[in-house]
Amino acid sequence: MLPRHPHRTEDCRAISEILQRVGDKWTVLVVGKLGDGPLRFNELRAAVGGISQKMLTTTLRGLERDGFVTRTVFPTIPPRVDYELTELGHELLIPVSALSEWARANTMRVKAAREKFDGTHA
Numbered sequence: 001m002l003p004r005h006p007h008r009t010e011d012c013r014a015i016s017e018i019l020q021r022v023g024d025k026w027t028v029l030v031v032g033k034l035g036d037g038p039l040r041f042n043e044l045r046a047a048v049g050g051i052s053q054k055m056l057t058t059t060l061r062g063l064e065r066d067g068f069v070t071r072t073v074f075p076t077i078p079p080r081v082d083y084e085l086t087e088l089g090h091e092l093l094i095p096v097s098a099l100s101e102w103a104r105a106n107t108m109r110v111k112a113a114r115e116k117f118d119g120t121h122a
Contacts, residue, residue: 021066026051026059028096031085034069035093038084068092 021027026048033039033047045056060083063069068089074080085093 018066021062022092022096024059026055027063028100030056030059030063031068031089031093031096032100034083034085034089035097038072038082041081041083044083063089 022031029048029051030044033044039047041056041060044060045051045053048056051059060069060071064071067086070084070086072082072084074082
């Protein structure tokens with residue numbers, strides 16, 4: 001019997017890996033904030049809110065590694081570091097923004113569905 005949806009394992013792995021990066025809570029927030037323009041580390045940390053220094057560093061490194069963000073160091077005292085979306089990052093901003101808007105618009109519907117489900121499965 002042939003599978004209804006033929007796929008290649010390596011494609012599934014590649015897609016899964018990228019979705020893990022771009023679907024991460026902090027990635028969505030960081031990309032969204034950088035969509036307004038370049039930010040310094042502490043500006044970004046304040047804009048995101050609730051993210052630890054370590055998690056922001058980890059998130060930014062991953063985004064830089066994957067080509068979504070550039071890190072520019074300015075030789076000043078103290079050194080200034082700006083983070084900015086690349087062209088690929090700006091392309092990612094489109095679905096991330098759409099998903100964020102959808103989440104904002106449907107938060108109450110999802111909450112109501114959860115309450116209904118929890119009430120019937122208690």
